[in-house]
Amino acid sequence: xxxxxxxxxxxxxxxxxxxxxxxxxxxxxxxxxxxxxxxxxxxxxxxxxxxxxxxxxxxxxxxxxxxxxxxxxxxxxxxxxxxxxxxxxxxxxxxxxxxxxxxxxxxxxxxxxxxxxxxxxxxxxxxxxxxxxxxxxxxxxxxxxxxxxxxxxxxxxxxxxxxxxxxxxxxxxxxxxxxxxxxxxxxxxxxxxxxxxxxxxxxxxxxxxxxxxxxxxxxxxxxxxxxxxxxxxxxxxxxxxxxxxxxxxxxxxxxxxxxxxxxxxxxxxxxxxxxxxxxxxxxxxxxxxxxxxxxxxxxxxxxxxxxxxxxxxxxxxxxxxxxxxxxxxxxxxxxxxxxxxxxxxxxxxxxxxxxxxxxxxxxxxxxxxxxxxxxxxxxxxxxxxxxxxxxxxxxxxxxxxxxxxxxxxxxxxxxxxxxxxxxxxxxxxxxxxxxxxxxxxxxxxxxxxxxxxxxxxxxxxxxxxxxxxxxxxxxxxxxxxxxxxxxxxxxxxxxxxxxxxxxxxxxxxxxxxx
Numbered sequence: 001x002x003x004x005x006x007x008x009x010x011x012x013x014x015x016x017x018x019x020x021x022x023x024x025x026x027x028x029x030x031x032x033x034x035x036x037x038x039x040x041x042x043x044x045x046x047x048x049x050x051x052x053x054x055x056x057x058x059x060x061x062x063x064x065x066x067x068x069x070x071x072x073x074x075x076x077x078x079x080x081x082x083x084x085x086x087x088x089x090x091x092x093x094x095x096x097x098x099x100x101x102x103x104x105x106x107x108x109x110x111x112x113x114x115x116x117x118x119x120x121x122x123x124x125x126x127x128x129x130x131x132x133x134x135x136x137x138x139x140x141x142x143x144x145x146x147x148x149x150x151x152x153x154x155x156x157x158x159x160x161x162x163x164x165x166x167x168x169x170x171x172x173x174x175x176x177x178x179x180x181x182x183x184x185x186x187x188x189x190x191x192x193x194x195x196x197x198x199x200x201x202x203x204x205x206x207x208x209x210x211x212x213x214x215x216x217x218x219x220x221x222x223x224x225x226x227x228x229x230x231x232x233x234x235x236x237x238x239x240x241x242x243x244x245x246x247x248x249x250x251x252x253x254x255x256x257x258x259x260x261x262x263x264x265x266x267x268x269x270x271x272x273x274x275x276x277x278x279x280x281x282x283x284x285x286x287x288x289x290x291x292x293x294x295x296x297x298x299x300x301x302x303x304x305x306x307x308x309x310x311x312x313x314x315x316x317x318x319x320x321x322x323x324x325x326x327x328x329x330x331x332x333x334x335x336x337x338x339x340x341x342x343x344x345x346x347x348x349x350x351x352x353x354x355x356x357x358x359x360x361x362x363x364x365x366x367x368x369x370x371x372x373x374x375x376x377x378x379x380x381x382x383x384x385x386x387x388x389x390x391x392x393x394x395x396x397x398x399x400x401x402x403x404x405x406x407x408x409x410x411x412x413x414x415x416x417x418x419x420x421x422x423x424x425x426x427x428x429x430x431x432x433x434x435x436x437x438x439x440x441x442x443x444x445x446x447x448x449x450x451x452x453x454x455x456x457x458x459x460x461x462x463x464x465x466x467x468x469x470x471x472x473x474x475x476x477x478x479x480x481x482x483x484x485x486x487x488x489x490x491x492x493x494x495x496x497x498x499x500x501x502x503x504x505x506x507x508x509x510x511x512x513x514x
Contacts, residue, residue: 057204064222064264067188067206076202083201083217083268085278092168099160103298104339111332112152115145118325145329155341163348167368185216188262205265213256218272219263221246227464228259235274239393239428243464257427258461289376290351290369294343305338393428395436401507410445413437417451419471419485421459429462430469433485462486468494 068076099105183198186208193208198216201207209215209228221228221244229241232254241257244250250263252274270279309331316327351368358365365371400409417437420430440446453476460470468486475481485491488508492501 059204061222064204064206065188065262066191068202068204069190073189073200073202073205076204077200080202080268080271082199084199085270085275095168096160096164099163100156102344103295103302104341104344105156105160107302107339108152108156108336108341111336112149112156114328114332115152116149117144118328119144148329148333152336159341159345163344166348166352183214183216185213201265201268203265203268207263207265208260209256209263210260211256211258215250215252215254215256215263217252217265218267218274219250219265221248221250221261222264223262225261226259228261229257229464231255231257241427258463290347290372294347297343298340301339302335305335308338309334393432395432397436397440399511400436408445410437410440413440414445414451415483416485417448418454418456418473418481419469419483421461421469422448422451427462429485466490 100109184195185198185201186193187196187201188194188206188208189196201217206222207216207219209221215230223246225246227243227245230244230250231241232251233239234253234255235251244261246261249266252272267273267275269275312334313327313331316322316330317324322330348368351371354371355365355368358371397409400412402409402412413433413436416433420426420433422430422434426434434448437446438448455474456471457474457480458472460466462469466486467490468484470482470484472480472482484494488504492504496504
């Protein structure tokens, strides 16, 4: 809802423009059915918030507001541990050993051992040669094939090392990023506010929350002050901020959009709502699709290889009278040649190149096989709006409706933008209305450039009490106007007469029930 009136004692223009507000601000009003349904759909998160175990050590609110001493914080840290989720990690040696246990490495290892362990010789040492001149050529070259052993071991170690190193580099990059961006927050220790690492927070700590701060742990708002606006899109997928009052529970991961309050920490680490989710994800140990595919291909080729070399072994042994050790070596060499020994190396190299390309797009790959898994995804299912939304509101031009016959959509958008913050950090609705005016055809009065000549004398941002923004502006002709936009229920009472109010309410409900 948008209102525009002159500062002169002139009757306010009938620019209540309820329909335009139905497209934008009806989404923010708790009085509309659509928002009611939205709040209903967020009940799951509300239930999780209500389940947060309130930390209660018997202190009064006045004592809580004094914070902990350094000694008390150290004692709590010893009792509850750091504010971090420690996921079980596989030892490095086990990661390396597991790579030697695949079907291809095992076959290569067997071939290397056979080459070095089996000593080959002549099939018949006492054979009678018809031509004495060929007697010297009859003797075999007995001994162990150390060259084949060394080459097979070298190739095996090279394949395992490249595979292990590529994955470790990706994991190290994520770890380094976490260490570089170690967050801090302000807590009250020994009666004064100090900056501490988020991982050192303990239940009962008093933390300071202000605009732009990411809530580090689950907690409860304490003290006296105005309500806060929190962006919980990372938790719920909803773009619009929610209002939290002193005494309300808040979850880690939410971002403070507006307001300043203090929070008592109620849970840390794996005991937080977000931490429990991370802990559950860490328990899932499933082989990636790439490993499954490579394993299946290796098994199939190994099976066909065995079916081929077994007849060769027996043919050489019984028909050609070749010494059994030589026949076995020949069979092993053929089997190793058939196996895709370089396939893991090629796949790892290709995925590493893909990881490098993704890094140019500012994407961090923690597991190389995830690249192929995402590329092979046909259907992605998510509940409700999900967390994969763009976290943006878009004003649909078809929903712009004007209550007065003397007002057009372009005028509605201009007034909305005058009552919006056009520079700096904008909220979701301000971004939507400014983007809509910019996209509106210039032939029909669109474009943000037309507002450059307007001077803003005063701007009052949206707050949960008034539920509207207000700006005092001066037009290029020197006339002073006061413009406002906000929740439909508030703006209808402010700017509409009885007839227009009924029409606006009807249109708002109609759009909200779409």
